[in-house]
Amino acid sequence: MSKTSRTSITMPTTAKKGSIIEIRAIAQHDMESGFRYTESGKLIPRDIIRTFTCTYNNVEVFKADFYSGIGANPLIIFTTVAVESGTLEFTWLGDGGYEAVNQTHITVS
Amino acid sequence: MKKETQYQRRNWLKQAQGFGLLALAFCVNPLSAFAKKADADEAIQKITGGADVKEGKVTLTIPPLVENGNLVVLKVSVDSPMTANDYVKTIHIIAEGNPLPNIFTVYLTPRSGTANITTRVRLADSQTVWAIAQMSNGSFWKASAETLVTLSACTELV
Numbered sequence: 452m453s454k455t456s457r458t459s460i461t462m463p464t465t466a467k468k469g470s471i472i473e474i475r476a477i478a479q480h481d482m483e484s485g486f487r488y489t490e491s492g493k494l495i496p497r498d499i500i501r502t503f504t505c506t507y508n509n510v511e512v513f514k515a516d517f518y519s520g521i522g523a524n525p526l527i528i529f530t531t532v533a534v535e536s537g538t539l540e541f542t543w544l545g546d547g548g549y550e551a552v553n554q555t556h557i558t559v560s
Numbered sequence: 561m562k563k564e565t566q567y568q569r570r571n572w573l574k575q576a577q578g579f580g581l582l583a584l585a586f587c588v589n590p591l592s593a594f595a596k597k598a599d600a601d602e603a604i605q606k607i608t609g610g611a612d613v614k615e616g617k618v619t620l621t622i623p624p625l626v627e628n629g630n631l632v633v634l635k636v637s638v639d640s641p642m643t644a645n646d647y648v649k650t651i652h653i654i655a656e657g658n659p660l661p662n663i664f665t666v667y668l669t670p671r672s673g674t675a676n677i678t679t680r681v682r683l684a685d686s687q688t689v690w691a692i693a694q695m696s697n698g699s700f701w702k703a704s705a706e707t708l709v710t711l712s713a714c715t716e717l718v
Contacts, residue, residue, distance in 0.1 A: 471673035484682065484713075486659045512671045520655055520663030520682050522631045522713075528678035532671050 454549045456480055460541055465558045466533035476503065477526040478543045478551055484519035500525055500545035508537040533559045600656040600690070607652050607692055608700050618651075618703035620691040629683040629713035634663075638675035638693045638701070642668075648675040650694045657687030682713035 461475040478500060485497025497519065505513040512531050531539075536559045543551040604613070621635040638648045647670045653663040663681050675693070683689070686708045693701045 484659075507671070510671075512669055514667040516665040518662045518664060519660050520653075520658050522680040522682050526678075526680050528676075529666070530672055530674045530676055532673040534671065 454545075454547055455551045456549075458541070458543065458551045458553045460539075460553050460555050462539070462555060462557070464556065465560065468533060468535075468559050470533050471530050472533050472557075473528060473530050474505070474539070475526065475528045476505070476541055476553075477524060478503075479524055480543075480545070480549070482517075482519070482521055482523045482525060486519060498546045498549075500543050500549060502542075502544045503527060504542045505529075505531070506540045506542075507531060508535065509540075533557060535559050596658075596661070597656050600654050600661040603654050603661040604690065604692060607654075607694075611698075611700055613692060613700040613702045615702060617701040618691050618693050620653075620689065620703045620705045622689060622705045622707050624707055626683060626707055626709045628711045629685075629709040630711075631680045632683050632707070632709075633678065634681045634689070635676070635678045636691045636703075637677070640675050640695065642670055642673055642675060644670045645696065647672070647696045648693050649696050651675065651677060652692045653681070654690040654692065655681070655683060655687060656689070657683070657685035659684060663689075683707065683709050684712050685709055 456479040458478045463472050466472050480500050481498065483495055483498040487495045489495060499519060500517050503515045503517065504511060513529050515527060517525060536557060539555045539557060541553045617639045619637045622632055626632050636651055636653065638651065640646065640648045648668050650665060650667050652665045654661045655663050664679065666677055668675055688704050688706050690702060690704045
């Protein structure tokens, strides 16, 4: 049983070779911290996204580990160097078999 | 004789009052905060493995006054050329006042171009947040930012 949700990537689709591009990646997720209680005093189990990875033509260029301290609908903004045309693949993995994948193409001139 | 007992009783009252104050101090105040600080130190210790952490190079930006601790924009950047033999390997964010001090860790490569990360975090309390960066040569650098949180994250009921 795999869970997934909506994700969105904002980044330029074209870039000059060697230039630095900014990537904004957001996933729809509650990021339940595991420190909250219901009104009846029951602890709500943790349910968060654990890791986020970005691969550029199958080479890993960025990775992040998330903990409970990340807010709901985690947004992460980072940069990478546009080296060649190709595909950037973004993967979110989380508790309870959560998995979301998003791809973006970039044309580098 | 009567005077004696009265004196003793007064003495006892004084002592009880003292204990009361002491107990109150334990409940309300810094003990829990100190415990959290120790947790944060332990988390930092785990990252660095006891290595020396120098101040500088890292810039951590969070708003000094936060209305709602559930979504706080946190920006961290490290001054580095990001070349193949001089780049930032990892950045860790540690919050002293959160139930779990670790907030996130990012792993960078020379292909990152710059070491600028922006994300949104939760803060449980008014506190100091630390950013620790490890360079490719193994050295550690840190920066901190203090913030005042009006409405805390994590404590609300569902």
